[in-house]
Amino acid sequence: xxxxxxxxxxxxxxxxxxxxxxxxxxxxxxxxxxxxxxxxxxxxxxxxxxxxxxxxxxxxxxxxxxxxxxxxxxxxxxxxxxxxxxxxxxxxxxxxxxxxxxxxxxxxxxxxxxxxxxxxxxxxxxxxxxxxxxxxxxxxxxxxxxxxxxxxxxxxxxxxxxxxxxxxxxxxxxxxxxxxxxxxxxxxxxxxxxxxxxxxxxxxxxxxxxxxxxxxxxxxxxxxxxxxxxxxxxxxxxxxxxxxxxxxxxxxxxxxxxxxxxxxxxxxxxxxxxxxxxxxxxxxxxxxxxxxxxxxxxxxxxxxxxxxxxxxxxxxxxxxxxxxxxxxxxxxxxxxxxxxxxxxxxxxxxxxxxxxxxxxxxxxxxxxxxxxxxxxxxxxxxxxxxxxxxxxxxxxxxxxxxxxxxxxxxxxxxxxxxxx
Amino acid sequence: xxxxxxxxxxxxxxxxxxxxxxxxxxxxxxxxxxxxxxxxxxxxxxxxxxxxxxxxxxxxxxxxxxxxxxxxxxxxxxxxxxxxxxxxxxxxxxxxxxxxxxxxxxxxxxxxxxxxxxxxxxxxxxxxxxxxxxxxxxxxxxxxxxxxxxxxxxxxxxxxxxxxxxxxxxxxxxxxxxxxxxxxxxxxxxxxxxxxxxxxxxxxxxxxxxxxxxxxxxxxxxxxxxxxxxxxxxxxxxxxxxxxxxxxxxxxxxxxxxxxxxxxxxxxxxxxxxxxxxxxxxxxxxxxxxxxxxxxxxxxxxxxxxxxxxxxxxxxxxxxxxxxxxxxxxxxxxxxxxxxxxxxxx
Numbered sequence: 107x108x109x110x111x112x113x114x115x116x117x118x119x120x121x122x123x124x125x126x127x128x129x130x131x132x133x134x135x136x137x138x139x140x141x142x143x144x145x146x147x148x149x150x151x152x153x154x155x156x157x158x159x160x161x162x163x164x165x166x167x168x169x170x171x172x173x174x175x176x177x178x179x180x181x182x183x184x185x186x187x188x189x190x191x192x193x194x195x196x197x198x199x200x201x202x203x204x205x206x207x208x209x210x211x212x213x214x215x216x217x218x219x220x221x222x223x224x225x226x227x228x229x230x231x232x233x234x235x236x237x238x239x240x241x242x243x244x245x246x247x248x249x250x251x252x253x254x255x256x257x258x259x260x261x262x263x264x265x266x267x268x269x270x271x272x273x274x275x276x277x278x279x280x281x282x283x284x285x286x287x288x289x290x291x292x293x294x295x296x297x298x299x300x301x302x303x304x305x306x307x308x309x310x311x312x313x314x315x316x317x318x319x320x321x322x323x324x325x326x327x328x329x330x331x332x333x334x335x336x337x338x339x340x341x342x343x344x345x346x347x348x349x350x351x352x353x354x355x356x357x358x359x360x361x362x363x364x365x366x367x368x369x370x371x372x373x374x375x376x377x378x379x380x381x382x383x384x385x386x387x388x389x390x391x392x393x394x395x396x397x398x399x400x401x402x403x404x405x406x407x408x409x410x411x412x413x414x415x416x417x418x419x420x421x422x423x424x425x426x427x428x429x430x431x432x433x434x435x436x437x438x439x440x441x442x443x444x445x446x447x448x449x450x451x452x453x454x455x456x457x458x459x460x461x462x463x464x465x466x467x468x469x470x471x472x473x474x475x476x477x478x479x480x481x482x483x484x485x486x487x488x489x490x491x492x493x494x495x496x497x498x499x500x501x502x503x504x505x506x507x508x509x510x511x512x513x514x515x516x517x518x519x520x521x522x523x524x525x526x
Numbered sequence: 527x528x529x530x531x532x533x534x535x536x537x538x539x540x541x542x543x544x545x546x547x548x549x550x551x552x553x554x555x556x557x558x559x560x561x562x563x564x565x566x567x568x569x570x571x572x573x574x575x576x577x578x579x580x581x582x583x584x585x586x587x588x589x590x591x592x593x594x595x596x597x598x599x600x601x602x603x604x605x606x607x608x609x610x611x612x613x614x615x616x617x618x619x620x621x622x623x624x625x626x627x628x629x630x631x632x633x634x635x636x637x638x639x640x641x642x643x644x645x646x647x648x649x650x651x652x653x654x655x656x657x658x659x660x661x662x663x664x665x666x667x668x669x670x671x672x673x674x675x676x677x678x679x680x681x682x683x684x685x686x687x688x689x690x691x692x693x694x695x696x697x698x699x700x701x702x703x704x705x706x707x708x709x710x711x712x713x714x715x716x717x718x719x720x721x722x723x724x725x726x727x728x729x730x731x732x733x734x735x736x737x738x739x740x741x742x743x744x745x746x747x748x749x750x751x752x753x754x755x756x757x758x759x760x761x762x763x764x765x766x767x768x769x770x771x772x773x774x775x776x777x778x779x780x781x782x783x784x785x786x787x788x789x790x791x792x793x794x795x796x797x798x799x800x801x802x803x804x805x806x807x808x809x810x811x812x813x814x815x816x817x818x819x820x821x822x823x824x825x826x827x828x829x830x831x832x833x834x835x836x837x838x839x840x841x842x843x844x845x846x847x848x849x850x851x852x853x854x855x856x857x858x859x860x861x862x863x864x865x866x867x868x869x870x871x872x
Contacts, residue, residue, distance in 0.1 A: 127652040128645060157648040161641065162679035169638035169676060173609060173645025176632050179652055181645070199634050303607045303630040303646060305658060312610075312633035313620035 107284050113245035113275045116282040117210060118143025120249040122153040123290040124208075124256045126182040127297075128174035129158045130167040134189040135222045136272035137212030141184050164189035168196035168209070175205040176311055178302035180256065182207070186272060187214035187228045194232065197265075201236030201327065203312055206259035206266075206297070208252065209237075213373065213424075214272040215459040219510040223460020224272040225424035226373065229401070230433045236327050238266040238334055239402040240354065241372040245275050245282050250353035251399075253285065254341050257294050261337060262330050269401075271374040273460070285349055293348045331403040338400050356405035359412055361387060362394030367476060368416040368449070370409075370438050372398045375422065375456070375463050382468040393472060398434070406441040413442060416449040420475045422468070422486070424457040431455075431483040452479055456486035492516045564758050565600045566592070572599035572628060574606075579626040580618040584787025586777030586794060587615055587692040590751045591663065594690055594775065597758040598661055599629065601765035605657045607632070607646050611639035611664025611673055614699040615692060637672035639664045640680035643687040651686075659765060660686065666693040666707035669774075670734045677734075681741035681770045688764045688771040691734065694779035702782040706732045709802070710854075711847050713834040714782070724837050728850060735806075738772040742811035745771040750805060751778070752795035756817065760807065776803045784833025796828040801855030804862045816862045825852045 109116065118140050121129075129148070131141035145160075147153040157174075161167045164185050171181040185193060190211060200207050211229055215221040229239055238258060242248035248270045255266040270276060301309055315323055335356065342354035360380055362368055369379055376397045386393050396412050398405070413419050419442070423434040430436065435453035442448040452475040457463040467487050474480070495516050496509065565571055574595040581588035599606050610616045610633045619626040620633070634642045643662035650658045662680075664673055669691040680687055696714050697703040704714040704726055711725040719725055738746040744767045749757040757775060764771040778785060778793040785793055797803040798817070802825060805817035826848060829835040838845040859865050 128648045130645075155652055157652050159644065159648060159683070161644075162682070163675055165638060166641040166644075166676050166679055169634060169641035170645035170648065172634050172638075173632065173642035173647075174649040175645070176642075177607070177646040177649030177653075179645075179649035195635055196638060203634070303632055305605045305607065305630055308628060308630045310620055310625035310627050310631045310633075313625055314617060314622055316622045318622060 107286070109282055109284055110279060111282055111284075112139065112277060112279045113248060113270070113282070114139030114277065115143045116245055116249050116284060117252060117270070118147065119284050120252045121182055121208075121210075122147045123285060123287055124182075124253055124294055125155070125180065125296075126153075127156055127179035128171065128181045129156060130161050130170040130181070130183040131158065132161050132164050132167045132183075132185070132189065134164065134186050135212075136214055136224070136276045137184045137186040137189070137210060139276060140210055140212070144182075164193040165196055168193040168200060168207070171207045171209075172196060172200050172203065172205055175200075175207050176203065176303055178297070178299050178304075180260075180297040181205075182209070184210035184212065186212040187216055187222075190228045190232060191216065194235075197232050197235045197237065200265045202323075204263045206256075206263050208255045208259055208266050208268065210252070211267050211269045212272040212276045213269050221459040222272075224274055225458045225460065226269070227425045227458075229267065229269045230425040230427070232267070233402055233433065236264070237402060238262075238264060238331070238400070239269055240266065240400055241269045241398065242271075242275060243374060243376045243397055243399075245270075245278060245280055246351070247353045248275055249282055249284065250345060250349065250351070253290055253294060254345055254354050257341055258334065258337060260297050261341075262334055263299070264327075264330055264334070269373065274374045283351070289348055293345065334400075334403045335405060335407075354399055356400045356408045357396055357398050357412060360395040360397065362396060362412065365392050365394035365416055367391070367393045367418040367420065367472060368413055369393065369395045369420045369422060369472065370398060370413070370434065371395065371422045372401060372434065373424070375424065378463055378465060379422065379468060382465045382472070385465065386469065386472065401434070401437075404437050404441070409438065409441040410445060413438075413449060414445055418452060418475055418479075419449045420452045420454060420472060422454050422456050422463070422471070424455075426455045426458065426483070435483070450479060452484070453482070454484040454486050461487060489517070564593070564755055565597045566754065566758070571596045572604055574599050574627065574629045575619060576626050576628050578624065580621055581614070582781050582787070584780040584790045585614075585618075586751050586779060586790045587665065587694055588618070589790070590692050590757065590775040590777045591615055593751070593754050593757050594663075594761045594773070595629070595661070597761040598659070598688070598765050601762045602659045603657070604629070605659060606630075607650075607658060607660050609634070609639050609643040609646060609660065609662045611662070611668030612636035612699075613665040613668050614694075615663065615665065617699055636668050638676050639668060639673055640687065640689055641676040643689070644680050644683070644685040647686045659688070661688045661690060663690040663692065665698070666691060666695060667697045667705045669693075670706045670732060674734075678737070678741070681738060681743050681772070684743060684769045686768050686770075688761075688773065690761075691772070691774040692777045693774050694777045694782060696779070696782050698779045698782040707734075710851065711835060711838060713784075713837065719837045725834070728847075731854070735772065735774050735808075739808045739811055739813070741770070743770040743772065744768070744810055746808040747773045748776070748803070748805050749773055750776045750794045750798055750803065752791050752798060753805070753817070756805070782834070784836070785831055789831050793828065793831055796823060796831070799823045800825045800828045801859040801864055802828060802851070804858045804864060806862055813862070816864060818866060819859065819864045822859075822865055825855050
């Protein structure tokens with residue numbers, strides 16, 4: 107049913123349609139509206155046979171989900187940013203135990219300095235935690251990915267993180283098609299685990315594993331992610347049949363057929379990039395986009411095939427591995443590694459801490475990549491004047507201590523970029 | 527719901543019994559009627575924590591867990607799930623690829639046993655299996671320190687979980703470091719016997735049983751491996767109640783305390799008899815019963831048997847900090863009324 111609704115509320119409705127049995131809620135911006143919505147659905151009786159538990163921290167939220175899932179219940183929680191870091195130990199534990207928990211991540215920057223706005227630093231911090239990580243481009247896709255996530259999680263017995271851009275998606279009110287209960291029930295069978303905590307068949311779950319078998323356990327986790335590379339497109343295709351629209355999958359291309367330059371990106375920024383590409387195409391520039399939906403498992407082969415014909419690849423990502431560069435760029439680089447004549451890779455870090463990524467800046471970036479390529483990582487819309495002053499200051503007088511306040515002070519003094 | 531099965535007599539009857547042997551207080555099951563014997567004395571015990579595990583000789587925690595879990599198994603007709611925090615109990619019971627647990631058992635992390643148990647209990651509710659009950663268990667580090675936030679959350683929501691803390695007063699699994707349950711002056715690897723104030727500091731103390739009582743949860747008890755009748759009775763009572771429950775069991779650790787393996791029970795008893803470890807029960811925020819001290823002993827009697835306190839007895843003169851420890855004992859005795867004013871002697 108088509109609805110004009112806030113993204114978070116649409117996700118809450120979709121999650122409810124998946125019949126979760128235990129939901130653990132702890133507030134953190136910008137994810138909070140999702141669990142609030144689910145709480146309402148449980149309280150008003152729209153979502154039955156579901157325990158909604160208000161916990162005292164994100165660490166407890168995922169821990170409760172771990173207990174519930176190990177005992178055979180379909181478990182869900184949501185978090186963002188600092189919350190994800192606070193539950194980090196449980197994030198690894200859930201995947202290590204092979205528990206099919208689904209968690210929404212309302213993508214937000216990580217402090218310090220504290221920042222509530224959107225980027226992908228939080229998701230990247232857990233990229234090696236053994237979870238599947240799916241990135242939604244739109245709120246419609248966010249709704250659809252949650253339904254696919256439960257199916258994937260339970261088929262593989264692995265946890266799935268659905269990554270949705272904080273505010274840009276979570277707080278946007280727009281037209282969203284909410285599936286019917288019949289559609290979801292036909293697509294998603296009940297959770298039927300092989301092994302649970304049951305007095306009838308006592309099992310010890312979570313025992314210590316030493317050097318004798320740890321490598322094998324990790325290999326199997328990696329193997330399961332390779333299975334996911336096949337399952338994700340399958341379940342996406344099955345979803346298209348049942349729900350009448352194509353969402354999810356490993357990746358998808360936009361105007362990429364004859365492109366000399368291909369942009370690679372994840373999440374909601376792909377909308378702005380598509381608009382920019384349309385404008386550049388109007389100017390006769392052969393440019394296209396590859397949208398990564400599945401960041402874990404990373405679709406190395408599919409991406410290699412998608413990028414093989416391009417001369418230039420520009421990775422635009424909302425995260426930075428400080429001291430190394432963009433994580434997505436590094437992963438894209440790995441997929442290009444074995445091509446005989448790989449395209450030239452350009453890495454740009456953009457939109458950190460919620461800075462808007464504008465079409466103007468993207469136009470400039472993509473043109474620069476073809477005429478004046480840069481080495482290493484480009485920081486889109488970096489205020490070079492402020493950074494330059496701070497670097498100059500620290501060179502003049504070595505003084506350790508926090509830097510963020512210096513930046514703020516200089517920003518207040520400097521001419522706003524728009525007026526330059 | 528199936529009523530809990532117990533052959534134990536009501537607590538009053540047990541309390542009046544003189545089932546211990548004079549002078550030793552040793553539990554003598556053969557001296558009492560069959561229905562008053564411990565669960566552990568019965569051949570029908572579940573052996574939930576079975577033999578073959580890797581606990582040290584004289585381990586108080588292994589003993590406490592064996593009694594507690596078997597009693598809970600009896601009380602629930604074996605419909606029990608245990609969640610275990612990381613620690614000695616977890617490590618010595620599940621060396622790869624073996625397990626000593628004869629009941630469904632889940633280990634997740636060090637600091638989240640209470641929350642994981644909440645999740646298991648929620649799953650049982652939603653799966654409509656009210657007969658299956660949930661226990662969380664951990665050491666004092668996993669309970670009073672790193673697991674404290676999850677524990678308090680579980681209490682405050684009154685989740686249907688019995689949390690058992692096996693309190694051996696330190697991080698023994700990692701090599702005997704200080705926890706918030708370590709007594710003042712005790713030597714640990716992180717409170718070495720060095721400098722003007724050797725051993726652990728005199729802090730303000732942290733009684734998690736009292737903190738549990740302050741949550742007004744339905745049932746809180748302390749227990750000791752020196753009184754296994756009382757321990758079993760408390761576990762069985764706890765399992766007859768729904769909601770959040772907390773039992774903290776004093777379990778001496780020969781390795782960490784520097785005591786002889788054969789002194790585990792003696793030390794547990796002396797900890798109670800000197801007043802350092804008050805044994806009490808509380809329901810809904812009110813203390814309902816205390817275990818009186820049978821024969822009061824000076825705290826030195828308890829300290830002397832442990833190498834972690836050996837520095838208090840060096841140098842020929844009486845270390846003034848012994849008096850400070852005695853003051854803690856005396857304050858406990860006064861607060862809980864551990865000694866009858868008429869004077870009570872076994």
